[in-house]
Amino acid sequence: MAERRCPVCGGELVTVYKTFEVDGKDKVENVPVIMCPKCNISLVNTDLLINITERSKLENKDEILEELKEAKTDEEIRNVLEQYKAQNHIREILNEKKLSYHWLAYILGVSSNYIRDIATNNRSIRIKTALKIAYALGVNISELYTLEKENKNTDRALVCICKITEDDKKLKEELKRLNVKIYIEDVLKEKGLQKIQLARRLGIAKASLYKILNITKENMQIETGLKIAYALGVDINRIFTLE
Known part of the structure; x- marks a missing residue:
């Protein structure tokens, strides 16, 4: 959990809920903003929070799925x-x-700079690493990674300060025991597809x-x-799991 202390003055942080305008028209209400009453500063980029809210509204509106609906042949899918x-x-x-790069780095047993490089530079990573990050964060891997036509700007720093707990230590050990299981060939059989088609x-x-x-x-x-998941028409969790 995040330690609710201001990194500037050390004072206690509070969460306030504000309303922001998006593109000068739509209002986003009840956006949580972490504030330090003593310093009177916001410790979370409010634009980032609006982006998060907007992203949740767009859930299930997958542009690539719409395009794939029109694709009939293997070449069109490609x-x-x-x-x-x-x-x-x-x-x-x-x-x-309210977690930090440092927290995630600890859980995965890597450096904070490595996590920051992945997140801010959209660095390509192995499916195994992506699955472990998703598992650690308690999200679906399809929430963690999506396919986009244009990469969005991810060069914004985190401000959360996290304290490592006993539960975090247990999670770290659990991740060490998990390995990737791949079920692509099973899905190919279910779909009646040949490897050459994929x-x-x-x-x-x-x-x-x-x-x-x-x-x-x-x-x-x-x-x-x-x-591969999109080419087979299945959720990525159907073909990759941690077990």
Whole structure:
């Protein structure tokens, strides 16, 4: 949990709820803003909070799904997928949960700079790392990563200060025991699809797909995993799990 102390004066923080205008017209009400009454400063970027609120409103309105509805052939599916890149929402989710880069780095056993680099520079990561981040944050991996046509600006710092608890230590140990399980071949059978069809939809050679599925599967990049899920028409959690 976040330690409610101001990093400037050390005073106690309070949460106030404000109303903001979006694009000069729509109002977003009850936006939580962490304030320090003594310093009279906001410790959370209010624009970021508006973005978070707006993102929740757009849930289930997936642009790529709309485009894929019109795609009938493997080649048409490939053409749609080629336009999209993986976009992370790590920073937004950490802020929603009042957690820090340091907290997530501790849970995963990596450096804070590594987490910050992933979140702010949209650095590509392995599916295994993405699954563990989602598990640690208690969210669906499809909330953590989406496919977008344009990468959004993620260069905003976190302001939360977190204290490591006993539960956090247990979570860290639990994550060490979990491994990635991949069910792509099961879904292919369910859908009556051949591997060559999936390869065509991804725009790669069949040999490359074989390598992904059988040799380098745990090192698969999150963007590849997302595109495989969309190419198969299933949620990413159907083909990748931590067990």
